Amino acid sequence: MLAGGLMTFSACSDDEWAAGPQTDPSCIGAYFVAGEGFDESDNSYYYELEPEAATELTLTVGRTNTDEAATVGLVQLVNTENVFQVPESVSFDAGQAEVPITVTFPNTEIGVSYSLELGLAEGTYDVYNKLTAVKAEVIRIKWNTLETAICIDGLVSNFFGVDLIPFYVDAEYASLPGGVERVRLTNPYKPATAVDGNGIYVGYPYNADADMVNNNVVMTIEISGSKASVADTKLGFDWGYGEMFAGTVASNFGQSESTYPLGVVTKDEEGALESIIFGANSMYSGMMDYNNAGAYPSSTPTCYFFSLEALMDYMSE
Helix, strand or coil: CHHHHHHHHHHHHCCCCCCCCCCCCCCCCEEECCCCCCECCCCEEEEEECCCCCCEEEEEEEECCCCCCEEEEEEEEEEHHHCCECCCEEEECCCCCEEEEEEECCCCCECCEEEEEEEECCCCCCCCCCCCEEEEEEEECCCEECCCCEEECCCHHHCCCCCCCCEECEEEEEECHHHEEEEEEECCCCECCEECCCCCEECECCCCHHHECCCCCEEEEEEECCEEEECCEEEEEECCCCEEEEEEHHHHHCCCCCCCCCEEEEECCCCCEEEEEECCCCEEEEECCCHHHCCEECCCCEEEECCHHHHHHHHHC
């Protein structure tokens, strides 16, 4: 055993050591600057754009050596269908540390995901810098108005003694690549302005203009298969304890779906949405100035119906 160990040690000692890649000491140390929305895990950006939004994005290239004017080549590593129009290089004036570059994509189609990956020309960067390449994924989302969207809210009643009265909300629907669907509710708790013949309010019946602290709220329901989730969202009104907020427990706090289930999505035979039901303990609500903004699971369901018939069927059951 001793002899075998000595032989192994001897064999390992004969291995040749090789130096790693070396950075040219004269390089300017170019790199991509991490901006808003940057994901450090894979050096990427993800852009979801409205169809009418400008078809362009801005990236920034920086450098550590700013003594002289310099030009850095941009290398296209990935460019889906060559839809991205990228400058061939970026130029720095003497003393300039960062330069923005504009990438345009005027020919992208709505609902299609496109990928771009850019690198920097060799010899211009430190080989041990992780920001010498950057990725971007772009999708232009088409939102379609849902003619009918009715809510029965169980979030406010988590704290206040309000009746569960159905009310109309403004909602839109979008389908994304990969089977993901979304419903977007715009300012869902805006004050009611009327009530229809079915007793359904147009707007939230318990809010007044004085209660609103934000009239630009967007609540997005993420649908994956038959399940739905809601990111933590401030709801735009304050009843004296700070702005109320809400979301789904499992997706925002990493809790078990067996205890805190996600929403249940129901569709008709043609695949159109009928309802999304967030049952007991599915969603939480809280108020920013109440008990350190604690989040409290609601035992009362919060429901969304996309036709009057779906609401009536639910009520009859």
